[in-house]
Amino acid sequence: MVVAGMREEPGVMSADILRALSAPNTVALIGASDTPGRLTARPLTFMQKNAFQGRIYPVNPGRDTVMGLRAFASVRDIPEPVDMAYILLNTEPAIAALEECAAAGVKVVAMLADGFAEAGEEGQVRQRRVAEIAKAAGILLIGPNSMGVVNTANGFVCTSNAAFGTDFLPKGRLAVLSQSGSVIGTLVSRGAERGIGYSLLVSLGNEAATGIGALGEVLLDHADTDGYLLFMETIRDPEALANFARGAAERGKPVVAYMIGQSEEGQALSVSHTGALTGSSRAVSAFLAGIGIRQVQTFETLIEAPAALSRLGAKMHGRPRQVTVMSTTGGGGAMVLDQISARGVAIAGASETARATLGAAGIPAGHGKLVDVTLAGAKYETMKKTVSTLIADPETGLLVVAIGSSAQFNPELAVRPIIDAVAEAGPDAAPVVAFPLPHAPESMRLLEAGGVPTFRTVETCAETVAMLMTEKSCVANPAPELPAKTRAAIDAAPSGVLDEVDAGRICASLGISGPRQMLLAPGQEISEDLNLGWPLVAKLVSPDLPHKTDAGAIRVGISNHDDLVTAVAAMRASAEAYHPGYRLKGILIQEMCSGLGEVLVGLTRDPLVGPVLTVAAGGVMTEIYRDSAVRPAPVSLPEAQEMLAEVKGLALLRGFRGRPEGDLAGLADLIVKVSTLANDPRIEEVEINPVLVREKGASVVMLDALIRRG
């Protein structure tokens, strides 16, 4: 577990910090206002309204009391140790108050002020300063730009977000970690309307010292929390996030994330708005998927999916990965089935056995894959028999019930029988989710109370069902380490963009082979017998000629010795004209190879999530269709194989329309090897382009490699 400034024994420390954060005995409100309704008066108002039982100490040097409580001039004047402080002052006074908290030994501090990383260079200096103060003092710092911390279970509603002035703050078993302070209010408000509550809500703000991952680690063993919702604009601590995700998976607690940045404008905004970095949205999605965090596409799914996942996730183990949809309404059922299928989920109709059982009970199961009981009617006995039969069927992976108009005013007809069938089902019964077509809040409450997750929109239902159907593995496939001889080759290479010889040496050390070749010294005579097969390719090796074609420093298809001699002389003349005084390191002569297709394998370092491997179809297809697969690097062999299956253009190498198959095994092996270079931080970028793929069994050949070394 990594938390900024932790110096004590982690386990004990962690439990103590968790308690101070979520259930403090003593809370200081620094800069609390005595004027009701003001932003800085809200935390105290909300805690009093929610009957928080801890001791609250307002800190306000200008007053004797604040809302009836004795006020202190400084946090250092408070007569007992302070677990948690929320600093409500503006930028500079807030920094001074943090220093006082450090001196007073406060364990957790949240800061409201802005004027930090989002406010230019000066602000960035301030942000580093508060991070250092917190680190030195061992404080868990939330913010700055934080709207605070809320625990619904004990009335610790320590937030400046107006939404918490609500009379109805539902409790729940899901924790919210949000980089946006306003969104914790949105979630509470919209969740309440859906009957969904949260255990803890934390507004992380600028994450000067505590990122979403580090905070998640602190909350892993929070007893009241069964799952986590993340609202993210950026990722500042990818390693901690991975540790948190792993810990959550081990505990069977799902982690669901919504991330801004689907569009370029959205990404640009993240920079201007919170001073955050942005990465490529594909790299981020690959990273989240790789560490087992479920990324949702719509905000409503962030509200509805986590409860369903935490409730049904464990029951899905070992079940068939197919969904059965039943309905009391033809059109509505068809809409639900259509949306689920459109997300790539396999749909099963009623099995032969189930169909026979229903037939014997006089219930026609409808035509096609939708189990439609419209004809039998929305009646208690029909519904119960149908649900019972389908969930008892081992071929049912998950049952989705689309409930028609009766759900609004007559839950006894089609809602109650679902609940009763689920209650009476055996332990191996398939899980059930339900979607009422009409606005039917009461039926939704009944179903949720009966253990049946429900959804407000068909799209949210379909997206969540697709998540339930995709098992997340938290066991990473082992990715190989970088061999010692490769480290040695990197040691020996200069920094900057490496030439063919240095890049080739690093690749060779990994067992990645190029074409048969030889390097002639600049003055060396060209022998008649080169021991290479014609035709050949010749290139000048020079740090001054990065664009060989433009410089005329490459010739292909050379078919005899005379042509080779002529070609080398012509290239040297051309290069001298192109870049007078260019440095010639040698002349590289390679056998020309042909194959079935070309592939690009690249390693880059994403500013948010670090090393990322990209595999793409070669040539113009990559650029025009953006046809590629992306994973955090290094990758294991199964991951490399998965990537090859994802790239559409590689169909040409998979035996498309009777074509010969390419050596995908060799290609996967090369991908794994390239990806291990991620383990050496000096390797900033690698692009093997093209990799020539020959027929199955005939291996692959690296034709060109670019490596940038830091």
Added chain:
Amino acid sequence: MVVAGMREEPGVMSADILRALSAPNTVALIGASDTPGRLTARPLTFMQKNAFQGRIYPVNPGRDTVMGLRAFASVRDIPEPVDMAYILLNTEPAIAALEECAAAGVKVVAMLADGFAEAGEEGQVRQRRVAEIAKAAGILLIGPNSMGVVNTANGFVCTSNAAFGTDFLPKGRLAVLSQSGSVIGTLVSRGAERGIGYSLLVSLGNEAATGIGALGEVLLDHADTDGYLLFMETIRDPEALANFARGAAERGKPVVAYMIGQSEEGQALSVSHTGALTGSSRAVSAFLAGIGIRQVQTFETLIEAPAALSRLGAKMHGRPRQVTVMSTTGGGGAMVLDQISARGVAIAGASETARATLGAAGIPAGHGKLVDVTLAGAKYETMKKTVSTLIADPETGLLVVAIGSSAQFNPELAVRPIIDAVAEAGPDAAPVVAFPLPHAPESMRLLEAGGVPTFRTVETCAETVAMLMTEKSCVANPAPELPAKTRAAIDAAPSGVLDEVDAGRICASLGISGPRQMLLAPGQEISEDLNLGWPLVAKLVSPDLPHKTDAGAIRVGISNHDDLVTAVAAMRASAEAYHPGYRLKGILIQEMCSGLGEVLVGLTRDPLVGPVLTVAAGGVMTEIYRDSAVRPAPVSLPEAQEMLAEVKGLALLRGFRGRPEGDLAGLADLIVKVSTLANDPRIEEVEINPVLVREKGASVVMLDALIRRG
């Protein structure tokens, strides 16, 4: 206007039918039950509950009265002319009742019964029968499988859908036309929760005689209707739908459609569920777009978009096609902006002028493109000044306001100032829409009443904004007619798949040229001087050799006379071995051509929407990436150019990375010409594949053409 069975003067007839459908003076309920709560008792119950003022006549031969009204044995016994009848009987008795309605001169009949097109061959026979009865009698028939007709304005709630038992049936100015009966209930229920009501709702069922288009035409001049919502599982009357869409556009009434069939499973279901045909979802989308119907992606957008479109659509004319997003909440505003931008909408920040005005008022407009007044705070004066400034700015196309937590409990802070700014704005002010982040029904009601459309989800907001930004033209570009000589060439051709010669003749008549070529008769000697340039391609022309390559009946790259003679002899021997006794019509000899790229141009007839033109990148790219553009055929020149711009792979012909540009003008011309073949119903399918595209100005060449003639 096309309505089944109309024989009188259309204008008068139409107005009379519209009145009988929406505001009948007399209604017969055939098979009405006297037992409250039963399905067949509902229409009477609902009409009484909603104080319908027309005269209701229950028809039930087993009873003297039904729910206190005198019952009649037959519709023919009713003592005055009947405007509208709803037949609630089962299949066979329902058909008999329809015959009685015909005899009694009823104008509009809805039928509830199932057992028609969805019930196999017997059902299809029944469906044809009811259609014929209606046609012969001039009845506007709704159904069978119809849940009825509802007019919220006059209490004519003539439906068997349980959802209409609601105590709160909001009125509105949008009509619903649904092929699913349950969905009219869903829309009423979900709409009511959003404060959205409808003028009319019609459940069309199987559309035996009246499709969604034909009914739409009847409703075009309904005075209480400003726009239309369509819920569709199929399209049965594409021409009427196009007429309806055109009529609606002329009247400035938007038409918004949700259509099931995003997935193959969803499409298959449409067949099994209502006996409907399915077409390709791309062909259907292209058709809807082509006739100016807005197709929504999510069901919630079907609920929220139409009101916004009917309210703001006209105000968008001539405004810049860019959106300005302002917010009182950084994270929430960023989420909205991100989703709008992800749908391809251009985002503008505050203009220099607006920024200066706001700055002078002490309101910082935030960083980047989001106009974020979080720092200035959600205060009345700040909000009003910002909204007023932005909507007065001619550079603002549309203003989207994302309102934070205050919208839930304090509309006076950020909601009221929006309404006041809009009320005080000049006639040229930019339109405004709003999205409250929290659950804020009261604020949404205030905003809607103030002329500001609102949205419940960020995705629905973004989808609707994208629709507002895309102007729909209802003026179709004229597509050329089929030339007389082409009709003559089609007359002369046999039916079935045409050979090169017949297909080539049809193409030539359109001015589509193939390579230079000549056709030798089977016994003709091959002259030394063919007047063609080498190399050549030679093919056997035969109705018995559809797969030339397999039969060895094509040779390419023939470079001299001797090789040509040898090649022809070899092809004939090979063909004889492949298909003994094959009929040889001739030997086609063509110049070999080369160019920059290949394209596929195809014309097919979609089972739902009729002739459809497809343009795709040639070769494997088409198949692997499904990279194509689709339009209803015939297409105009501007449409053809639009299609070429849509196909990604054609970047290679648009000068991608310094490549030479292809002759896209020639290609667009060819596309238009091929598409005109849609005008001859005998042409069932055309595929010009490949079309060879040469350099700009060097024209295009049809290398192979397949035409199937009916």
